[in-house]
Amino acid sequence: xxxxxxxxxxxxxxxxxxxxxxxxxxxxxxxxxxxxxxxxxxxxxxxxxxxxxxxxxxxxxxxxxxxxxxxxxxxxxxxxxxxxxxxxxxxxxxxxxxxxxxxxxxxxxxxxxxxxxxxxxxxxxxxxxxxxxxxxxxxxxxxxxxxxxxxxxxxxx
Amino acid sequence: xxxxxxxxxxxxxxxxxxxxxxxxxxxxxxxxxxxxxxxxxxxxxxxxxxxxxxxxxxxxxxxxxxxxxxxxxxxxxxxxxxxxxxxxxxxxxxxxxxxxxxxxxxxxxxxxxxxxxxxxxxxxxxxxxxxxxxxxxxxxxxxxxxxxxxxxxxxxxxxxxxxxxxxxxxxxxxxxxxxxxxxxxxxxxxxxxxxxxxxxxxxxxxxxxxxxxxxxxxxxxxxxxxxxxxxxxxxxxxxxxxxxxxxxxxxxxxxx
Numbered sequence: 001x002x003x004x005x006x007x008x009x010x011x012x013x014x015x016x017x018x019x020x021x022x023x024x025x026x027x028x029x030x031x032x033x034x035x036x037x038x039x040x041x042x043x044x045x046x047x048x049x050x051x052x053x054x055x056x057x058x059x060x061x062x063x064x065x066x067x068x069x070x071x072x073x074x075x076x077x078x079x080x081x082x083x084x085x086x087x088x089x090x091x092x093x094x095x096x097x098x099x100x101x102x103x104x105x106x107x108x109x110x111x112x113x114x115x116x117x118x119x120x121x122x123x124x125x126x127x128x129x130x131x132x133x134x135x136x137x138x139x140x141x142x143x144x145x146x147x148x149x150x151x152x153x154x155x156x157x
Numbered sequence: 158x159x160x161x162x163x164x165x166x167x168x169x170x171x172x173x174x175x176x177x178x179x180x181x182x183x184x185x186x187x188x189x190x191x192x193x194x195x196x197x198x199x200x201x202x203x204x205x206x207x208x209x210x211x212x213x214x215x216x217x218x219x220x221x222x223x224x225x226x227x228x229x230x231x232x233x234x235x236x237x238x239x240x241x242x243x244x245x246x247x248x249x250x251x252x253x254x255x256x257x258x259x260x261x262x263x264x265x266x267x268x269x270x271x272x273x274x275x276x277x278x279x280x281x282x283x284x285x286x287x288x289x290x291x292x293x294x295x296x297x298x299x300x301x302x303x304x305x306x307x308x309x310x311x312x313x314x315x316x317x318x319x320x321x322x323x324x325x326x327x328x329x330x331x332x333x334x335x336x337x338x339x340x341x342x343x344x345x346x347x348x349x350x351x352x353x354x355x356x357x358x359x360x361x362x363x364x365x366x367x368x369x370x371x372x373x374x375x376x377x378x379x380x381x382x383x384x385x386x387x388x389x390x391x392x393x394x395x396x397x398x399x400x401x402x403x404x405x406x407x408x409x410x411x412x413x
Contacts, residue, residue, distance in 0.1 A: 093303045096295070098359055113338060143304065143341040 059129040064121035071100060071108050071115070082138075085112065112144045202297040204277065204353055205380040205408040206367070207390045210266045212374035217269060222366035222375060223247070226351075229365050231342045233332030242323040244351040245274040245366050254411075257397055263413065272375070274366075275300060275321040275351035276399060276407030283313035283322065298380075298408055299353045309346040318403055322350045353377075380408065 025031070070077045072084065088110045091097045100108045108115050120126040123146050131137065213219075226232065226245050235241045247270035254271075277300050284292055284300065291306035292313055314322045328345045336342070340356065343349050354364035362368070367377040378385035387410075390396075396410040 089305060093301070093305070096355070096359060111339075113341070142344045145336055145338050145341060147338050 059133045061129060062122050062125035063119075064126055065119035067119055070119075071102055071106075073103075085116075085140075088112070112140060113147060117147055200381055202379050203381040203408070204298050204358070205378065205387050205410065206274075206353075206364075207376045207387055207394075207396065207410045207412050208272050209372075209374045209376070209390075209394075209412040210269075210271065211412070212372040213272060214266055214269050215372050215374075219371075220247075221369045221371065222272065225365040225369040228335065229337055229354075230340050231329065231333055231337050233327075233329035233342075234334070235327065235332050240326045242325060242329065242349060244349075245272060247271065248273045253399060254397065256400070256402065266413070271411070272366075273319065273321070273399075274409060275353075276319055276405065276409045277351075277353055279406035279408060280404060282316040282318065282403075282405060286312040286316045288312065295355075299355050300350075301352060301355065302349060304341070304343055304347050304349070307347040309348060311348060313348055318400055318405065319407075322348050324348050 072080075077084070088100065091100075092110050098110045100110050102108065117123055123141075223245055227234070230244060232242050232244060250267045250269065250271055253273055277298055279294075279298065281294055281300050284294055287293075288310060289306050289308055291303045291308070293301055293303075295301050309324065311324055314320075314324060325343050325345050325347055329342050330336070333342070354362070354366075357364060364375075364377050367375045376386050376390050378387035380387055380391075382388060390412060391410060394412045396412050398407040398410055401407075
């Protein structure tokens with residue numbers, strides 16, 4: 001490259017404009033071979049993925065319930081469940097309000113453990129599987145309980 | 158200035174208001190459980206509690222209230238008094254009432270430990286010092302903790318004159334015999350304390366300690382209502398509060 005740019009002198013530009021441009025590239029073979037090798041290295045991951053199908057991988061989620069509808073519509077839940085949980089938390093802790101009314105009028109008791117995980121009965125195969133894939137690491141479970149054989153008095157709700 | 162006519166009108170309507178609010182109080186306990194908003198009534202609740210020392214003294218060594226609280230709030234049993242986490246616990250009489258020790262000479266009570274818990278002060282020093290507003294006074298007087306916001310600075314512990322706040326020096330889950338699913342645990346590094354069973358009140362239930370006490374030594378109710386159980390108790394019996402000279406205005410009263 002620098003040979004080309006320093007080669008100004010060797011490029012003869014017809015001042016009179018009658019003889020056109022005459023330019024020369026030195027080490028043509030080496031440069032083109034270099035570019036090709038560079039491109040191959042660059043594109044290998046893309047070829048690899050399209051050949052093996054790895055990029056199409058999405059985690060297989062186990063919804064964990066027979067219910068057909070989440071507490072809000074699925075696309076909202078997919079992208080905004082953390083906002084919803086944040087609102088739930090504020091609602092309970094700050095406002096003492098423990099019931100969530102969905103847009104279509106259904107009522108849910110606000111509880112991460114008692115409501116979300118009641119339907120999504122396997123946290124590992126639902127929340128965690130997607131979070132591992134997305135690289136999200138919520139700290140909620142340091143305090144909030146994942147039901148297994150924990151004692152509960154609220155089964156009826 | 159009010160003229161006579163206006164004055165009579167006003168007093169009339171406030172008396173009507175009062176009898177209305179007390180009507181709410183005699184309705185079954187479950188009443189306000191079904192309504193999502195707590196502020197269903199026109200007045201503001203002010204929760205308070207009385208601790209009847211004579212009644213409590215009838216069962217020395219009983220710790221039903223402590224156990225009930227510990228279980229439903231996932232309070233760890235660390236076994237070491239210095240680092241333990243406590244919401245309701247026993248403390249010696251002279252420590253609880255340093256200024257009353259000479260005034261009231263009731264040997265039978267003085268030698269027994271007294272149940273203590275967060276006083277849910279009307280003028281709470283802990284709230285003033287919290288840098289993140291993780292603790293605050295609710296409209297109904299409960300001093301709440303938002304564990305999501307607590308950074309564990311422990312200013313509130315230094316400010317509380319009653320030692321009602323505990324710090325989690327360890328992961329509490331390592332010290333729980335049973336995990337109660339309906340209430341989250343806390344983590345290492347946050348401060349915690351009694352919440353007057355706020356999570357039970359919204360469901361129309363009394364605080365767990367009050368419910369399990371076989372001697373009815375603990376009475377809970379609305380101080381803003383003239384004939385609630387607590388107000389009646391306070392009217393009939395002599396009561397003291399802890400460290401009144403500090404002006405914190407506790408809402409836990411001790412009946413002697």
